Amino acid sequence: MKHSNRRRPVQPPRSAFAGFQFPPDVIMVAVRLYLRYNLSYRDVEELLLERGVEVDHVTVFRWVQRFTPLLVDAARFCRHAPGDRWFTDETYVKVNGVWRFVYRAVDQHGQVTDVLVSARRDAVAARRFLRRAMATMKVRPAEVITDAAPVYPAVLDDLVPSAWHHVERHANNRVEADHSQLKHRLRPMRGLQTAQTAQTAQTAQTIIAGHAFMQNLRRGHYELGIDAPRGLRVAAALAELATAI
Incomplete structure (x- = not known):
């Protein structure tokens, strides 16, 4: 049997939006509204309906869970390197009625370096968080x-044996104050909820990571939407990222 030497045409990568009923711009608006503002999924459902788009709040939830990690991953190449001083602390949130700990670190420029949702507050969780943060950012802090x-x-x-570990009263106020923005965002949700208990940890991780992403985006820690007016920077940035996923 004779084989042809002709090369097959290169197929463009399949878009993450392929197979969805709604167009990408509608999905991106819903995800942006949810991550940017203090809204519940039902609030987003109502705002979309006012604009002639009828979509169930459960679908909005699925969009947020599906596209938030993709947006964060696509944006990593445009992200500024974090500073070398990391303010690290834990706070807590309620997930399906159960308290969970959230490890967070903020650098001296106000960039959230990483977040991690954990069922425990111990050395194992702290080690996992710091190792993950350094691997994600490809940076080792000089001071923690x-x-x-x-x-x-x-x-x-x-x-990080070379890092200076600083413990002092009020020294960690920067990240503790930053926790309040996360709590303020989660308040309309009355605790993170999901119908599938097995997915609660991942659901919470996705939403809290999405909040950190949006916070960093608004603070200018990404080379995205830089030519847009300040009030339109987030929308422009997500439009750029939508073409990459």
Whole structure:
């Protein structure tokens, strides 16, 4: 049997929006509204209906869960490198009626370096968070500021022995104040909810990571939407990213 030497045409990558009933601009508006403003899924459903788009709030939830990680991943090449001073702390949120800990770090420029939702507040969780943050950002901090939690000295000595670990009263106010923005965003949701208990951790992680992404985007830590007026920067940035996914 004779084989042809002709090359097959190169197929363009399949869009993440392929197979969805609604066009990409509608999906991006819904995701942007949810991540940017203090809205519930039902609020987004109502705002879309006012604009002639009839979509169920469960569908909005699925869009947020599907496209938020894709947007964050597509934007990583446009993200500014974080500073070398990391203010690290944990806060807590309620997920399906159960309290969960959220590890967060903010650099000296106000960029949220990473977030991690954990069922426990211990050395294992702290180690996982810091290792993940350094791997994601490809940066090792020169200074880490924490509260007086006893788990940090050993974890930092192991992961970043060259970093100066700073523990001092009020030294970590920067990240503690930043926690309040997350709490303010989650308040309309009355705790993160999902019908599938097995997916609660991933659901919470996606939403909280999406909040951090939006926060960093608005603070100018990405080379996205830079030519747009300040009030339109987020919309322009997501429009750019939509073409990449």
